Amino acid sequence: MRLRDIPVTAWIGMTGIALALICAVFAPLIAPYGETDVVGAVWQEADAQFFFGLDNLGRDILSRLIYGARTTLFVALAATAISFSLGILLSFIAAVTGGLIDTVFSRFNDLMMSIPTLIFALVVLAVLPQHLIVLILVMAILDSTRVYRLGRAVALDVAVMEFVEAAKLRGEGTAWIIFREILPNTLSPLLAEFGLRFAFSILFLSTLSFLGLGIQPPTADWGGMVKENKDGIIFGISAALVPGSAIAALAVCVNLVVDWLLKRTSSLKGGRGDA
Amino acid sequence: MPETSNQLLSVRNLKIEATSYPPGEPPKRITIVDGVSFDLQRGKVLGLIGESGAGKSTIGLSALAYGRGGAEITGGEVSLNGTNILALGKGGIRTIRGARVCYVAQSAAAAFNPAHRLGDQVIEASVKHGLMTREDARKRALYLFRVLGLPNPDTFGDRFPHQVSGGQLQRAMTAMALCSNPELIVFDEPTTALDVTTQIDVLAAIKHAIEETGTAALYITHDLAVVAQISDDIMVLRHGRTVEYGSVKQIIEAPTEDYTRALVNVRQEIRHEAADQSKPLLKIDNVSAQYSNGFKVLHGVSLHLCKGQTLAIVGESGSGKSTLARVVTGLLPPSDGRITFGGKPLTPALKNRPREDLRRIQLIYQMADTAMNPRQTVRDIIGRPLTFYYGLRGAAKTARVRELLEQIEMGNGFIDRYPAELSGGQKQRVAIARALAARPELILCDEPTSALDPLVAEGILKLLMKLQEEQQLSYVFITHDIAIVRAIADSVAVMHRGRLVRFGPKSLALSPPFDDYTDLLLKSVPEMEIGWLERVLRTRRMESAGN
Numbered sequence: 001m002r003l004r005d006i007p008v009t010a011w012i013g014m015t016g017i018a019l020a021l022i023c024a025v026f027a028p029l030i031a032p033y034g035e036t037d038v039v040g041a042v043w044q045e046a047d048a049q050f051f052f053g054l055d056n057l058g059r060d061i062l063s064r065l066i067y068g069a070r071t072t073l074f075v076a077l078a079a080t081a082i083s084f085s086l087g088i089l090l091s092f093i094a095a096v097t098g099g100l101i102d103t104v105f106s107r108f109n110d111l112m113m114s115i116p117t118l119i120f121a122l123v124v125l126a127v128l129p130q131h132l133i134v135l136i137l138v139m140a141i142l143d144s145t146r147v148y149r150l151g152r153a154v155a156l157d158v159a160v161m162e163f164v165e166a167a168k169l170r171g172e173g174t175a176w177i178i179f180r181e182i183l184p185n186t187l188s189p190l191l192a193e194f195g196l197r198f199a200f201s202i203l204f205l206s207t208l209s210f211l212g213l214g215i216q217p218p219t220a221d222w223g224g225m226v227k228e229n230k231d232g233i234i235f236g237i238s239a240a241l242v243p244g245s246a247i248a249a250l251a252v253c254v255n256l257v258v259d260w261l262l263k264r265t266s267s268l269k270g271g272r273g274d275a
Numbered sequence: 276m277p278e279t280s281n282q283l284l285s286v287r288n289l290k291i292e293a294t295s296y297p298p299g300e301p302p303k304r305i306t307i308v309d310g311v312s313f314d315l316q317r318g319k320v321l322g323l324i325g326e327s328g329a330g331k332s333t334i335g336l337s338a339l340a341y342g343r344g345g346a347e348i349t350g351g352e353v354s355l356n357g358t359n360i361l362a363l364g365k366g367g368i369r370t371i372r373g374a375r376v377c378y379v380a381q382s383a384a385a386a387f388n389p390a391h392r393l394g395d396q397v398i399e400a401s402v403k404h405g406l407m408t409r410e411d412a413r414k415r416a417l418y419l420f421r422v423l424g425l426p427n428p429d430t431f432g433d434r435f436p437h438q439v440s441g442g443q444l445q446r447a448m449t450a451m452a453l454c455s456n457p458e459l460i461v462f463d464e465p466t467t468a469l470d471v472t473t474q475i476d477v478l479a480a481i482k483h484a485i486e487e488t489g490t491a492a493l494y495i496t497h498d499l500a501v502v503a504q505i506s507d508d509i510m511v512l513r514h515g516r517t518v519e520y521g522s523v524k525q526i527i528e529a530p531t532e533d534y535t536r537a538l539v540n541v542r543q544e545i546r547h548e549a550a551d552q553s554k555p556l557l558k559i560d561n562v563s564a565q566y567s568n569g570f571k572v573l574h575g576v577s578l579h580l581c582k583g584q585t586l587a588i589v590g591e592s593g594s595g596k597s598t599l600a601r602v603v604t605g606l607l608p609p610s611d612g613r614i615t616f617g618g619k620p621l622t623p624a625l626k627n628r629p630r631e632d633l634r635r636i637q638l639i640y641q642m643a644d645t646a647m648n649p650r651q652t653v654r655d656i657i658g659r660p661l662t663f664y665y666g667l668r669g670a671a672k673t674a675r676v677r678e679l680l681e682q683i684e685m686g687n688g689f690i691d692r693y694p695a696e697l698s699g700g701q702k703q704r705v706a707i708a709r710a711l712a713a714r715p716e717l718i719l720c721d722e723p724t725s726a727l728d729p730l731v732a733e734g735i736l737k738l739l740m741k742l743q744e745e746q747q748l749s750y751v752f753i754t755h756d757i758a759i760v761r762a763i764a765d766s767v768a769v770m771h772r773g774r775l776v777r778f779g780p781k782s783l784a785l786s787p788p789f790d791d792y793t794d795l796l797l798k799s800v801p802e803m804e805i806g807w808l809e810r811v812l813r814t815r816r817m818e819s820a821g822n
Contacts, residue, residue, distance in 0.1 A: 161645050162640050162642065162645045162646040163645065163646055163647050163648045165606070166638065166640070166646055166647075166709075168606075168625065169604055169605075169606070169625065169633065169637075169638055170633060170659070170660060170663055170713075171628075171630045171633045171663070172663070180648075181648055184648070184650035184651075185648065185649065185650055
């Protein structure tokens with residue numbers, strides 16, 4: 001794998017993600033003002049001093065954006081990663097073993113999906129203690145039902161292939177079959193889903209924040225910032241658009257990288273690699 | 276040869292190019308067909324023959340001025356009745372396709388729309404082109420169904436594609452092509468996907484229909500014996516170029532090129548039957564098997580195989596020959612009977628079988644493509660059994676993989692390739708190496724050569740025989756090709772509808788007196804002989820209604 005083989009779009013995506021990561025890690029060093037400091041008038045216009053202007057309480061939007069990268073990135077990435085690990089593992093076990101295990105897992109999954117996600121999250125989060133880990137786990141488990149559905153469908157397609165049968169005939173265990181035979185051949189759709197789910201989990205986080213069950217104010221997160229400043233849009237104040245654009249940009253960047261990975265993995269199949 | 280007045284199709288210096296996208300490399304232009312010329316007179320049949328990639332289908336489609344999968348006709352002339360159809364615009368070509376030139380595809384099952392009745396599909400093109408009214412088209416379809424020997428021709432058109440057999444579907448497709456009364460039909464491997472016993476009926480029906488309607492045809496196939504029955508002239512193609520072009524008689528009886536000679540002489544006997552067949556390594560005793568829904572696929576099959584020998588199992592699709600292999604591997608435990616291997620009974624179900632038993636029996640699949648993980652390199656594919664059964668790692672494993680690559684006559688350069696970067700024959704060789712890596716005693720070969728071109732298949736067979744000599748391997752060789760059986764088997768088992776109809780040493784099993792089914796099977800195998808089809812049809816009851 002040579003560096004110059006990586007397309008420009010992937011570089012753009014990786015730069016964007018790196019930028020967000022740097023902001024998240026070094027937030028106190030980069031941010032010009034504190035996360036919760038009120039530094040001027042409500043919804044003050046952008047100028048040389050405040051690059052993006054001030055928000056609904058007079059806090060610096062740029063600073064909050066930088067601090068917000070921490071919570072947003074961490075929660076969304078952690079939730080998506082956990083939901084994928086969980087969903088893929090369970091769905092692949094169901095697809096490979098079949099029979100009773102498949103039925104139990106799948107019907108339980110149906111049960112979970114039959115309850116509207118938001119209501120489920122509201123109930124669970126209202127009962128459980130307010131903690132970041134709890135929030136991440138609830139988001140991850142609710143999201144993993146969707147991953148399970150996709151994972152089982154793609155794994156079933158691969159599990160009937162003859163090379164899987166050949167592995168079974170060799171006497172390989174379930175772990176080898178799942179991780180070495182099936183997983184590499186299902187990466188393309190799963191990666192595509194990962195990019196999509198990541199963007200969804202940012203949105204879901206902001207929804208929860210808005211309802212008072214996500215990130216608690218005054219801690220900044222991008223979704224929450226949109227909600228805080230949304231009233232300004234009526235008065236022609238663009239404060240809400242800044243964190244919104246950040247979410248969009250991050251989602252695009254993640255998907256650019258995912259697309260490139262997708263192209264790389266699909267080209268091994270002997271296809272044109274542009275599918 | 277050609278009489279100009281009667282000239283229908285004339286192809287001059289045809290050149291077809293396409294852009295290919297090799298993995299990990301920039302796209303490049305490749306030439307598929309280069310400088311091919313031929314003539315076809317009215318009512319005559321030209322056979323185009325060659326291995327895959329020879330460009331035969333591409334040439335066939337050029338008669339419809341069509342390039343499939345990004346192929347572009349970049350040079351030469353294709354004249355139909357003196358008009359260069361390559362120069363025609365879209366509208367002009369449309370009046371030709373489906374009306375004056377028709378196409379019969381290899382897989383009729385994929386070419387018919389499963390949601391419409393056969394009759395409507397057969398007449399569609401003729402009605403759409405305004406060549407005849409719906410009523411006339413129906414009458415013609417009825418006539419063609421009769422000519423093609425389809426059962427119940429009056430009601431045949433009311434059926435849906437899934438309600439008729441593969442052979443009938445292929446004939447229906449021929450009727451569709453003939454319906455508009457075309458001047459030329461392009462047959463693209465119409466019988467390749469069929470069983471031999473069905474193939475002969477379809478072949479006879481096509482030949483009869485062509486003669487009856489006086490249509491000219493391009494007949495594309497990789498089987499020289501088939502084309503010899505139906506063509507007037509034959510063109511042998513390789514790598515997009517003409518190897519030899521002449522009358523059937525000249526090509527079959529006096530080929531001038533080495534490549535043609537190799538095709539004509541393909542599959543001579545490689546192995547002489549072993550004399551002693553009394554000490555069985557694998558013994559299958561009265562084995563029956565059924566699917567979980569209760570459908571019985573094997574009925575009391577008993578046979579045996581001796582060490583270092585080859586047992587060929589023949590039969591058409593659905594005869595249970597692959598199922599028998601699955602029973603031996605344990606994928607489908609037998610419902611009745613027992614299997615002994617090396618003197619000890621074999622555990623019926625795969626999951627209870629000791630690893631040592633798994634190692635001793637290996638399986639080679641028909642489609643090497645799907646039998647190998649596309650995400651693993653050749654090193655991983657061959658190396659995994661070495662690690663799994665023998666605990667080999669690092670340099671020792673690599674050395675053994677190289678040794679195995681040597682045995683399958685492939686070089687070191689292939690060790691880090693992915694399956695997608697190998698040709699069909701190379702893939703099958705890697706699959707053989709994977710089986711060899713376990714140092715098995717028995718290899719079950721499930722039609723390992725039927726997806727390959729004749730000469731490539733011959734190479735694989737020779738390799739298998741060489742390995743048998745060197746390592747005293749035993750093979751159960753499942754096939755539908757009697758020629759292969761004659762070439763490599765020691766003993767033969769003939770299966771039909773889940774029952775064993777014949778079993779014994781090759782010399783006995785393949786000589787008379789025959790039971791009805793074996794007789795039918797043996798007589799259906801095309802022979803490299805002009806007039807074979809007529810001879811067989813005369814001696815045999817036409818049972819086309821049953822197929």
